[in-house]
Amino acid sequence: MNFDLHTHHFRCGHADGSIRDYIEAGISAGLDVIGISDHTPYFGSPSEQAFPRIAMAKSELVHYVEEVLSLQKEYEGRIDVLLGIESDYFPEHAELYRKTLAAYPFDYVIGSVHSVDGNSIFNKSRWKGLSPEQKLAAKAEYYRLIAESARSGMFQILGHIDAMKGNYPQFSEISAPREIDECLQVISECGLAIEINTSGGTKLCGGWYPSDEILERALHFGVEVSFGSDAHKPSRVADQRNNVAARLKEIGFKHWVYYKRREKITVAL
Template sequence: MKFDFHTHHERCGHATGTIRQYIIAAMDSGLDMIGISDHTPFFAQEQDRPSLTGCMAKSEFPAYVREVLELKAEFAGRIEVLLGIEADFIPDCLDLYRNILASYPFDYVIGSVHEFAGNGLYDKKQWEQLTVQGKLDLKNLYYDHVAQSAKSGLYDILGHVDALNRYFPGYPELRTEAADLTLQTIARHDVVMEINSSDDNWVPDGWLLERALHYGVKVTFGSDAHEPERVGEHFEAIKQHLLDIGYREWAIFRGRKRTMLPLDA
């Protein structure tokens, strides 16, 4: 079974290509299953689309769901198309997001931390201005938000955990017990963690994945493709990487129900 649960498309404003193009690319790459999981709108904002490059418009959300479901029916028998969504972890808005997402037939929901307590995931400049202790405090704060997202019960999959590793120089060398505490929380709340292959810099890295296996954290795969040609990228290499670490199974989803599949199947 070859799959990819994390893909975007043009509605979010920072990806290219239509949903149909991602599905066709998935078929060309030999995938059995393709999940479409674009960014939610900012439901708590008054504006229909407060960011032209950060989210889809609220008015587009029903059309997004409808299009994926129509394509799911159209491609049935050739490739399995799944209706997913990537929702930011915004602590003050959990009930709002929970109620909206529950009203649609999603196969899975990815929860991702992009901002935490006023800090941005991509703010390398801020990181470089911090002392060593300040960097460690920021890393601990990030892990705390990931742990909170796992506790929320809103998500089936946690997206690109430890993505700061891609943007903050020296981040991996700052070891902290918060990593273990976060992994224990993810395991205790039985949320699946994504291995994210975008930018050719996989996250989580091997060190964190070994800790995750130790605590019993389940995993799945998502390319986080923002261009159709990157769908399923590094799937086989990541599967082997997980086998080398000691994992023997990973998760797929349908209708918010998880199934564990053997990695070597």
């Protein structure tokens, strides 16, 4: 059972192609299951579309859901199209996000921390002039937020849990084993999966998220894993999926998971 649960499309403002383009790319890549999981609108902002180059407008959410459900029926028997979404985690707006997303029949919700202390995790400038202690504090807060998102009960999958290294590869060199282990233990206790996300190859860090070291720790704590290309163009659907599967087996994982109607489905590696 071949799956990719993390794809975007034109509505978010920074991806190319239609939902249909990603479904067709999934079929061409030999997938049995493709999840459509564009970014949630910024519900916490009073604006209709606070960041047009980052996330869809609030009014587009219902059209997004309707389109995915329509294509789900159209492609039945050819590929299983799942209705997902990638949600930001903002503690101050968590209940608003929870209530809003609960109104739709999502198969799964990916929870991703994209901002720490009001600053994008991908902002290269955020690291300029910081002392080693300040860098460690930023990394610790990142993993604290991820752990908090796991405890929220809003998500089935946590997205790209070391993506803060994306445009700052030195992030991986900031030693925070205790914070990472505490986060992984919470994820395990809450029964969530983490995704192996291959979009790191499009950033300065290269490779995928999370690192092999974190995956080894995740296995130790009993954290389950899923897969998402985080494709922002159809050509990246299922990118490196087979390589990821092979590496997971080398690390010691026996299976990975995806979600349908919020229920976990286990697939042998």
